[in-house]
Amino acid sequence: MTLTKKTTPKQLLSMLDIAFIRENPELVKTGMLNKGEKDASAVDSVIAKDEEWRELVTQIDRLRAESNARAKEIGKLMGQGKKEEAQQIIDETGKSKERIKELEEKVASVAEERQELLYRIPNVPDDSVPVGSTEKDNVVHSTWGEQTDEDWRLPHWEIASEKKWIDFERGSKVTGAGFPFYIGKMARLQRALINFFLNEATANGYTEMQTPYFVNEDSARGTGQIPDKEDMMYTIPRDGFFVIPTAEVPVTNFHRDEIFEEKELPLRYTAYTPCWRREAGSYGKDVRGLNRLHQFDKVELVNIVHPEQSDRELELLREYAESLLKKLNLPFRTLLMCSGDMGFTQTKKYDLEVWSPGQQRWLEVSSCSNFGSFQARRMQLRFRNEKGKTEMAHTLNGSGLALPRIVAALIEANQTEAGDVIIPEVLKPYMGTDKI
RNA sequence: GGAGAGAUGGCUGAGUGGUCGAAAGCGCUCCCCUGCUAAGGGAGUAUACCCCGAAAGGGGUAUCGAGGGUUCGAAUCCCUCUCUCUCCGCCA
Numbered sequence: 344m345t346l347t348k349k350t351t352p353k354q355l356l357s358m359l360d361i362a363f364i365r366e367n368p369e370l371v372k373t374g375m376l377n378k379g380e381k382d383a384s385a386v387d388s389v390i391a392k393d394e395e396w397r398e399l400v401t402q403i404d405r406l407r408a409e410s411n412a413r414a415k416e417i418g419k420l421m422g423q424g425k426k427e428e429a430q431q432i433i434d435e436t437g438k439s440k441e442r443i444k445e446l447e448e449k450v451a452s453v454a455e456e457r458q459e460l461l462y463r464i465p466n467v468p469d470d471s472v473p474v475g476s477t478e479k480d481n482v483v484h485s486t487w488g489e490q491t492d493e494d495w496r497l498p499h500w501e502i503a504s505e506k507k508w509i510d511f512e513r514g515s516k517v518t519g520a521g522f523p524f525y526i527g528k529m530a531r532l533q534r535a536l537i538n539f540f541l542n543e544a545t546a547n548g549y550t551e552m553q554t555p556y557f558v559n560e561d562s563a564r565g566t567g568q569i570p571d572k573e574d575m576m577y578t579i580p581r582d583g584f585f586v587i588p589t590a591e592v593p594v595t596n597f598h599r600d601e602i603f604e605e606k607e608l609p610l611r612y613t614a615y616t617p618c619w620r621r622e623a624g625s626y627g628k629d630v631r632g633l634n635r636l637h638q639f640d641k642v643e644l645v646n647i648v649h650p651e652q653s654d655r656e657l658e659l660l661r662e663y664a665e666s667l668l669k670k671l672n673l674p675f676r677t678l679l680m681c682s683g684d685m686g687f688t689q690t691k692k693y694d695l696e697v698w699s700p701g702q703q704r705w706l707e708v709s710s711c712s713n714f715g716s717f718q719a720r721r722m723q724l725r726f727r728n729e730k731g732k733t734e735m736a737h738t739l740n741g742s743g744l745a746l747p748r749i750v751a752a753l754i755e756a757n758q759t760e761a762g763d764v765i766i767p768e769v770l771k772p773y774m775g776t777d778k779i
Numbered sequence: 780g781g782a783g784a785g786a787u788g789g790c791u792g793a794g795u796g797g798u799c800g801a802a803a804g805c806g807c808u809c810c811c812c813u814g815c816u817a818a819g820g821g822a823g824u825a826u827a828c829c830c831c832g833a834a835a836g837g838g839g840u841a842u843c844g845a846g847g848g849u850u851c852g853a854a855u856c857c858c859u860c861u862c863u864c865u866c867c868g869c870c871a
Contacts, residue, residue, distance in 0.1 A: 401840095435852045
């Protein structure tokens with residue numbers, strides 16, 4: 344692994360490869376429209392702007408080459424003591440300097456315009472992604488377990504408040520809505536799930552990490568939270584930090600500006616962190632109980648892989664996340680997200696939704712995504728291929744898993760009519776008890 | 780928080796205005812020699828972008844923590860910022 348120095352000046356940051364856009368404009372436009380963008384004119388604009396940029400760069404490079412040659416000649420003459428001849432060349436040089444300066448200013452502004460356009464172009468969906476506009480167009484990839492429907496089952500917030508397991512009111516007092524306290528056995532259950540998920544991940548080849556919970560602006564940009572999802576994050580303006588909305592941000596940025604040897608791939612990391620999300624605009628039944636919080640716990644999985652492996656890796660990641668739900672014995676379904684519902688940065692995405700028998704609805708507990716080279720390009724995360732050339736790696740991530748909705752479903756699915764909650768087999772060693 | 784020192788290529792580390800993208804050593808790759816568990820000789824070994832070329836390859840520009848300035852010319856001089864280390868203070 345090689346650490347390169349600051350290879351990501353902002354004006355060079357791109358998301359899709361400009362060369363790829365240039366060569367496949369129609370493909371990129373179609374992808375953009377399928378993802379629900381209103382128009383795809385940014386594609387033509389960026390190609391035109393890039394053309395302009397390249398012409399300017401060529402001009403500047405030529406002028407600089409001339410200027411460098413003159414400076415070298417002066418150096419040589421000075422060394423030989425021919426001061427007058429040197430002075431003659433110096434006198435001739437003035438004008439080209441001004442011209443270069445002028446062009447440099449121009450190229451900087453053109454580069455910025457080009458970059459702005461480039462940022463607006465989303466990743467191209469994979470061929471296997473269904474074209475669609477809303478969540479209704481998502482395809483059910485598979486389902487597992489029985490979707491129970493029994494009248495006596497209570498929603499988790501009723502059970503939890505009855506048992507004094509989760510205190511939303513005091514959470515509101517101490518911090519605000521969406522910041523609950525977990526108490527007693529429920530705190531223990533959280534800890535049990537975190538340990539279970541981390542142990543499963545490390546047993547499956549993931550390297551465990553503990554990460555910073557605040558990141559700087561470059562990192563937020565690297566994984567695409569900026570400018571795409573800036574409003575999702577809490578900020579610490581005084582120190583210029585962003586509070587992480589997911590461990591994906593610090594973990595993926597861990598290798599920013601690095602070049603790997605091909606044999607070092609794939610890299611697999613897992614990290615437990617709390618996640619903070621502003622969730623502006625949410626309301627109603629969506630935010631009831633544990634359904635949507637401003638702070639929640641999650642174990643995240645991140646893979647950095649060879650481009651040829653990423654399709655397969657996404658399936659492995661999905662199967663791994665599904666295996667956790669099976670071990671917890673929680674019925675779920677897996678959705679293949681349609682083009683319009685999958686987000687700006689992904690090429691393909693699966694959502695895992697667990698069945699909530701107390702609420703009679705599906706709750707998303709994991710999202711497994713392939714980003715292709717999109718994030719990698721932004722972060723300059725590369726490897727040296729067999730020809731010795733540097734190439735962008737592919738990145739994937741997935742939740743494995745997010746806790747609150749697991750807890751919700753688990754409480755509701757495992758409640759007995761006597762009012763107990765049965766602990767799933769795999770969690771018993773962590774809980775030290777059969778039921779709570 | 781106070782005081783000081785520093786930031787050069789994968790690593791160590793030279794270089795205080797002129798053929799410096801950067802000495803030397805280490806590491807790594809390839810070749811040669813030898814033949815014995817180790818050594819010797821040679822060559823190569825940063826990243827990004829632009830131009831030419833079908834390609835192989837060739838030409839050019841930029842980068843010595845980041846940004847700006849002085850100069851015909853900056854790793855070297857000036858300014859701002861960031862980070863690291865040492866000492867003091869504080870602290871889980």
